[in-house]
Amino acid sequence: MIPLRALDPRRWPLAVRVPLIVAALVAGVALATGQAVLSRLARDQERHLSELASAFLDGLATAVQPAAARADIWEAFDALDRARARYGALRPMLAAVLLPDGTVLASADPRSIPTGSRLPAALATQAEAAAAAGMPVLDAEAATAVLARDLAEGAVPLGRIVAMADIGPLLVERRAVVGTLLLANGSLALVFAAAGFLLVRRLLAPADLVRRRLAEAARGGRPVPVDETLGIGPEHAALLAAWNRAAVASAEREAMAARLAKEERHAQVGRLAAAMAHEVNNPLGGLITAVDTLSDHGDDPEVRAEALGLLRRGLGDIRNVVRAGLATWRGAPGDAALAAQDFDDLRLLVRHEVARRGLTLEWRNELPGEVAVDRTLGRQVALNLLLNAAAASPPQGTLRFRACELQGGGAVVEVADAGPGLPAAMESLLGAAEGPPPEGGGLGLWTAVRLARSLGGRIIRIPSDTGTRLVAELPAASARREAAHAI
Structure with missing residues (x-):
């Protein structure tokens, strides 16, 4: 099942979004162009049909007006029959001469519209609209155009000419143009989309290469130069x-x-x-x-x-x-759990440094049994803090060490000295374990911070009236895994 987030276009890569945008723009331009072409074609066709219908009605009116004035059926029929043959380009399907009362005087097809009858209601309505507008009324569904012209002698009405033409060829031509436009525009949209896809991929290839290198570096790899x-x-x-x-x-x-x-x-x-x-x-x-x-x-x-x-x-x-x-x-990292004895061994290792500087060592090891913290790395964190504190303490000063169990599992190591305090440059190392090593000292603290971070812990400074008080929180391996799962 595809995740809903993957369907969000904002999350699609640029190599996909840009070609789609290009294709959409091409399709929009093609649609607008097609509409303009079809509108122009429809107007031209209607104009030509109107001109042809006007010529047809002019000629037919001249021929049938005397017959309409005398109500001569045969003369009117003869004029309609001759006009039907003469104006074949209009493709007239029906032609009739009406008297002023709306009855049929003569029609080109007397079987369907006999003399004395009335036009069908739909045809009569279209004829009325065509006579009022002075132009053909088109019916696309029936593929017909209805023409009408009123006959009059001065102010005296003589009747009306009504004709119906077949516009099927015009509609076929219009549909052919629509199909051509759709095919041409669709092909252009596909060509532009494919070209846009290839071009964007080529344009974004260097940026995508840098993105992959950044992702590899974020996963712990070494940044690799590119061509x-x-x-x-x-x-x-x-x-x-x-x-x-x-x-x-x-x-x-x-x-x-x-x-x-x-x-x-x-x-x-x-x-x-x-x-x-x-x-x-x-x-x-x-x-x-x-x-x-x-x-x-x-x-x-x-x-x-x-x-x-x-x-x-x-x-x-x-x-x-x-x-x-x-x-x-x-010991190698990860070889055993951390025990109270491991910290007591450090007391022997720093005893000479403490004695050499004339310091007093207050030692409180309250770690109960073993905790699930890497023994080697945990001891090295404590040893670095002790050596740093001893170096920062003035002669005859007091160096304090305390170890206890961390709430939730793990160990807490607290080291305090009576020195002048932690400089701002050194304190910035506590929150920048991934940064470069400091210049001009502080490498022991930088190393301790990196080791604590590798154990999933941290080193923080606790405010103190005198000297510096640093606390290393080293969580148990199980607590680190639970935190990782929670994230």
Whole structure:
């Protein structure tokens, strides 16, 4: 079943609408022209018929007037018979001479209209109208024309001549002209419609090509340049050139964004590697001391127990730091659900950065169990916000972290610092996840916003008296699917 919206002409493509408009205009012009031609033909035919009828009546009146004055039937009949043969071009079907009282004096066909009878009512009415108008009265259905002329001698009425002519050939000629006009106009309309369709398709081909490229880009494809020689005229050339410039600029922006994101990731890996090295190096000194103690005093049970405890605690710290680093950077997107422990691992990763800047970390992880949020991407969102907040916080400041479950499923990550506040240029990144990366800093926030958007969530700024308070809402996968279906 065809949808009703598809039948709306406003939704048809231009390649269909324009040829139809051209065909309609041609048909309208053809109809107007045909009407003008038919009107002119009808007027010419009626004028010629009127001239011929006038000549016929003039000659017949001259011949029958003496007979009508004397009421001579045979003389009137002879005049009617001679006129019928002489004016064959008029194709007279009937001719009669009437007396002033309306009775028939003589007729060319005395069997159908005998002397002394009266004309049929319809014929008498048409004859009266023809005599009053001074021109034939046409009956298209019967294909006849009725002629009438009053006879008089001075002011004395002598009677009336009534004749009926066959106009069938005139109507046949008129119908032939109508058929020719319809055939010619229909052919012209089809030719113009087909030519308009092909011409419009050719004119719109460059614009349609750009439209398809835009649709592909909207579906996530990469903008592809087009051949500028396909354009017709300067407008198309400018359109295709503009698209190619936009495609090249988009490709450059994507490449730059990917490169900057990779560099930011490498920078984060470097910072975290330094943090991990610092965290590993701290217990290593104690481990070496414990090993030396065991070498020198391993026979003493108390010394051995104390040294082994130190080794066990130091190796446990190293294991926790390494495990947290692996969990953050090794997992692939979509590999597991997000759990409370995943956020607690981040506390170990940022511990060195917090200690280096002399910050106080307030940690509240209220996430209950697991939520259906991608673990790797969720941890990277939180880690980017934490590192940005640590970099923005002044020495001896306070860095706050809170994680809880999102209403409807998912996770909420809240990070607050005591810095100077979020600049306007950085705040604009919160609503422009698809834009190019910022210049002069803010790449971590830009990356976090893009990751949150890929999870179907968002990052918003909550007003705060001091510093910046950012909240990342990361909905569960099931909630995202329900929202997509609702849309």
